Amino acid sequence: MLEKPDLQDEKIIACLQDEYGLPLVQVAFLPLGVDQDAAVYRAVAENETPYFVKLRRGIFDETSVALPRFLSDQGIVPIIAPLATRTGQLWASLDAFKVILYPFVEGRNGYEVELSDRHWREFGKTLKSIHTVEAPPALFRRIQQETYSPQWREIITRFLARVEDDAYDDPVAARLAAFLKSKSAEILDLVGRADRLAQALQARTPASVLCHSDIHAGNILIDANDAFYIVDWDNPILAPKERDLMFIGGGQGFGGHTPQEEETLFYRGYGQTEISPVALAYYRYERIIQDIAIFCEQLLLTNEGGEDREQALRYLISNFLPNGTLEIAYQSDRTLRDG
Structure with a gap:
């Protein structure tokens, strides 16, 4: 905060x-x-x-x-x-x-400093270690399992209906409501795509690994000695590896490299692996939906947050910018091309 x-x-x-x-x-x-x-x-x-x-x-x-x-x-x-x-x-x-x-650890996060080629390789190596770790069953049993829940999709659908009728005195809430109205059709299409991909994944039941689930640029730390760290383990999950891999080349706040360069450098450390385009697109869509829903709860249901409110609105809108997370998610969705 x-x-x-x-x-x-x-x-x-x-x-x-x-x-x-x-x-x-x-x-x-x-x-x-x-x-x-x-x-x-x-x-x-x-x-x-x-x-x-x-x-x-x-x-x-x-x-x-x-x-x-x-x-x-x-x-x-x-x-x-x-x-x-x-x-x-x-x-x-x-x-x-x-x-x-x-x-x-004195350092700067991935929003504040550009990751070097070495950092990206170490990122890949570290995440591979996490994805392949063998943990005690008692610990793994306490970690939530992926269910492809429609929770966030349902929440954002309700907010889209709500802003059509409600009025907001708070200026940030009013701006958000206006933005949601202007993007309603696009967001509903996004929800529909995530729904279809979730159903496809539920039918396939892909293998699960330990995932961090939130490795955007803000949760990468580079210290004063140029060492690399992954921080903030508030929401670990047992899920397909694409739950984490969606962040690589996904427009998640890293600077200094193109999405393609991020992927090339990262996988030099992670190693060869088969990536499910269905899972990758699903998680990129679902991440955007979750962000929108959480920010709607924060900005439309309360007047709390102070400076956090303006920042939250900026983050929400940034998903829709050119070369933003939504555009990258569309590019990773082969179903847009295959059918």
Whole structure:
């Protein structure tokens, strides 16, 4: 989130001291990300060691911390694992938030810095390690399975009907409603395409692997020593590998390379693999639909968010720009050419 939550810094410091045994001198809010349920801070201990603190409210899935800890323990270096509390737990509780503590890695995300050729190859190598890891059954059982749920498609369809009749006083909501009206036919076509591809995938039941599910540019970190990291494991899923591979060459915020160059460099690290064009197109469509639905919930159902609201609207509209995610999704959909 871009605006600091209503939580005193002193309470965060006290929590970290009590739960982690950290003698802290300060915490500073970092205005990062569009997730309104997550706030992040930089904390500094008395010995000047920096830490990264994440506060998450709402639904908390323990696998979001257990999984990166496991992957790091398997020697997958580009994973930043959470630190344990005094009792060995990977999170603490503070009011309505779960508190997760990490080592602080000074760096810039993939929106802020262009990935080098080496970074792209390492990206591929790391993701292949994640997709082929053998995890304890008890851990895998806690990770959600892909169901090709129509949830987001149904939500966005309801919003399209709603904006035809509702009026909005909030200027951001009013602009969003007008934009949705102008794109209604295109969005409904998008929903229909995703529906058909979902049905095709359900009939085929492709093999599932461990997927991060959200590896856009904002979740790639390059540190001051040029090291590469994948961050934010809030929503892991067991799904076809295309769930992650859709981000590569998919217009997901990376700069410096064309989509084709991204794919070429990435697969030099990932290795040869057969990619399902049906799954790739489905996930690219579904990602756009989910983004639109989430931003509609944020902007049309509440007036909360402050600066996050303008940014959310910009992100939503960007899907429809030339060479944007929607255009790339259409290009990856062979059914547009084959029938």
